[in-house]
Amino acid sequence: MNSLASILSEFNCFNTKEIELFLQFFKIKKLKKHDILLHFEEINTRVYFVETGILREFSYFDDSKEQENTITRWFTGEGNFVISATSFYLQTPSKIAIEAIEDCVIYYVEKKDLDYLYEHFPQTNKIGRLVVEQNLVLYENLNYLIRIHPAQLRYEFFEKIFSKIAYRIPEKHKASFLCISQAELSRIRKKIANGHIMSDSENLNLF
Numbered sequence: 001m002n003s004l005a006s007i008l009s010e011f012n013c014f015n016t017k018e019i020e021l022f023l024q025f026f027k028i029k030k031l032k033k034h035d036i037l038l039h040f041e042e043i044n045t046r047v048y049f050v051e052t053g054i055l056r057e058f059s060y061f062d063d064s065k066e067q068e069n070t071i072t073r074w075f076t077g078e079g080n081f082v083i084s085a086t087s088f089y090l091q092t093p094s095k096i097a098i099e100a101i102e103d104c105v106i107y108y109v110e111k112k113d114l115d116y117l118y119e120h121f122p123q124t125n126k127i128g129r130l131v132v133e134q135n136l137v138l139y140e141n142l143n144y145l146i147r148i149h150p151a152q153l154r155y156e157f158f159e160k161i162f163s164k165i166a167y168r169i170p171e172k173h174k175a176s177f178l179c180i181s182q183a184e185l186s187r188i189r190k191k192i193a194n195g196h197i198m199s200d201s202e203n204l205n206l207f
Contacts, residue, residue: 013123025113031100038098044087046108053104057096072176077165081131151180152188
């Protein structure tokens with residue numbers, strides 16, 4: 001739990017004893033590659049923290065619920081929290097699922113325990129608010145980027161935003177996230193390898 005303790009320390013909200021107490025509410029969960037952490041239409045009752053590994057959030061193209069018919073929505077690597085936000089806060093069935101794309105070690109806290117921490121440690125609310133704000137800004141800007149800009153520029157920004165984990169993400173999931181085919185992704189990678197960087201990638205500062 002060292003990385004989780006380190007993250008909590010960075011918020012400057014807790015002293016050492018409070019961090020130790022906070023961590024007592026977290027439990028560990030280990031996932032194998034392809035394990036589903038949160039199923040589609042399951043109610044999200046936990047906040048997850050990624051100690052090691054990578055998770056992807058996805059939804060389905062249609063009602064078949066076939067694994068190959070998915071749209072990748074997000075990636076979460078080490079040192080980050082993940083939830084299905086609407087499901088968690090409204091306690092409604094989730095419209096996304098969360099899958100391990102590597103073996104993972106996850107820590108999680110139950111919503112009822114988090115509510116207790118919110119009540120007894122008001123500074124916990126600051127952490128929750130900051131995490132949600134950061135994720136909302138990223139989601140909004142990346143959605144804008146994917147809808148408006150050319151495929152190569154999307155890919156270049158993807159490489160920046162997920163720079164620490166991009167090389168570990170399977171190509172099929174990258175392509176799905178960027179709303180392009182794997183063949184187009186391959187062509188973009190070749191162009192960039194040959195030095196064809198889009199100038200807008202230096203000037204467009206969304207994040």
